[in-house]
Amino acid sequence: MNKSYITAYYTDDDDLLKGIRQLKEKGVEIIDVMTPFPVHGLDKAIGLRRSRLSRVAFWGGTIGALIGFFFQAWVFTKAYPLNFGGKPYLSVPSFMPVAFEMAVLFAAFSIVFAYLIYFKLTPGAKPVIHDERSTDDRFLVVVKAGEPGESASIEKALSEAGAEGIKLKA
Amino acid sequence: MENITFKLTKKLKTIGFVMVAIGLLALAYGFIAGLGGDRIVANLHLNSFYFTSLGLIGMFFVAVHAISESGWQVSMQRVGEAMSLFIPIGGIIMLLVFVFGGMHHLFEWTHTEHLDEILLGKVAYLNQPFFYVRFAVFFAGWTVLAWMIRKTSRELDINGDIKYFNKLRKYSAFYVVFLAVSSVVSSWDWLMSIDAHWFSTLYGWYVFSSMLVTGFSVIVIFTYILKRMGYMQHVNDEHIHDMGKYMFALSIFWAYLWFSQYMLIWYANIPEETIYFYERIKHFDTIFYWNLIVNFAIPFLLLMTRNSKRVSSVVIPVAVIIFIGHWMDLYQLIMPGAVGYEAAGIGFLEIGVTIGFTGLFMLVTFFGLSKVPLVPKNHPFYEESLHYHTNY
Secondary structure (H helix, E strand, C coil): CCCCEEEEEECCHHHHHHHHHHHHHCCCCEEEEECCCCCCCHHHHCCCCCCCHHHHHHHHHHHHHHHHHHHHHHHHHHHCCCCCCCCCCCCHHHHHHHHHHHHHHHHHHHHHHHHHHHCCCCCCCCCCCCCHHHHCCCEEEEEECCCCCCHHHHHHHHHHCCCEEEEEEC | CCCCECCCCHHHHHHHHHHHHHHHHHHHHHHHCCCCHHHHHHHHHHHHHHHHHHHHHHHHHHHHHHHCCCCCCHHHHHHHHHHCCHHHHHHHHHHHHHHHHHHHHHCHHHCHHHCCHHHHHCCCCCCHHHHHHHHHHHHHHHHHHHHHHHHHHHHHHHHCCHHHHHHHHHHHHHHHHHHHHHHHHHHHHHCHHHHCCCCCCCHHHHHHHHHHHHHHHHHHHHHHHHHHCCCCCCCCHHHHHHHHHHHHHHHHHHHHHHHHHHHHHHHHCCHHHHHHHHHHHHHCHHHHHHHHHHHHHHHHHHCCCHHHHCCHHHHHHHHHHHHHHHHHHHHHHHHHHHCCCCCCCCCHHHHHHHHHHHHHHHHHHHHHHHHCECCCCCCCCHHHHHCCCCCC
């Protein structure tokens, strides 16, 4: 698979939004946009899908609650049964707080780790800086370069859309 | 956008009056069929408390957002203001029930000639003169503060001066603080003292959370009705989304308080405390368990995803379910103590009286809406409310 891509930057957020709309019309595939501050309406302009982290949280929470519940059920009925005030060994209400806490813990950890792994931010990850100026005040656009022959036309489209500092990277 | 005023149509009036007539009919049926004074009084008490609390939360919705200087709710705050018109009416009905023999049917501690040791120890608080004083203070405070907020909101609309906005915030702060104390104490007076031997320190917040989630659900329902009738077209998915979030979060909050109260009593297992739940689980088991399913599981599962909070076809049915569910919640708080399991039941009397109260509440709210322009155009946050946008 061709992994090359092109980076370019804008100096103004309004120009960025305008430029992105032009690029979209020309069918240029935008991989990512990096901005020094949140730009209103940008997520809609680049057609960003809604984050799927909430689903990770749901399943993480469900698994956590089940583990919390069944672990206690196993401990208090099979592994080490203790009699608390004459209550039955399988006392569902007393398992609830722990099951709830486990749900919260698992949901929180699952979204943190899912986020870190998905964006390759695990310990030892190498920082990727597409353009030095994106760490300052520029609005960086990363687009797909396509096949080797196509990159020239995409670079042309970028400069027509008002972008500067166009660089092809492999 | 021009400032439209809601018109109370003849059709709406007819529907309202027919519902009130059904209520009166059910009441008459209760007397004729000899269902017993306990049951009739407890029903009137339940519904007058329930619908008064909806009025209180209607004004709470306006007040709490005024203090926090939020903008999104401004375009629908007239609904909350109109709902608060019911507060004095609910108070009058409640007072009439108390004065005309209701006290003895509802509250065991009013039978001063045969009080046992425990109730004698509570006489300093649970006595009729002090009870009526508290009743008067609560309703006077609520009615006057709600009236002042409504008036200031109207003045702000006419003059558009920032002075009135600050005044609105001041009164709102008074209202919220007053309601925080009075809602808890009033729930001790009117609900917890039905089972006078029993007590729970969590009770007031439990009742308040129930009031909150129902009140917000009813605001959504009224907003939806207005939208279907062609008014308030500016209320869109974004506003519905936020109300959905409220309903979702407050349902969880209610369940949290329910469980906190239940688990501590279950764990400690002290007879004088567990008798409260023993009564309910043994004789009112259907309503006791359905209470949890309807008020927690259904809103929790149906309103969990972002998309379902944004669709009226999900939010409105859930709001109606919450409205019915918390009526049930109140039923299982009042009936076991006030009526007892032999006489209590849900029949034409209960359903009819509730329909009657719903009709009255609808009439009052629509009347309130028809008196003032539907949107507060000169409110500083009105424009913000129109362009409101929320992601999650």
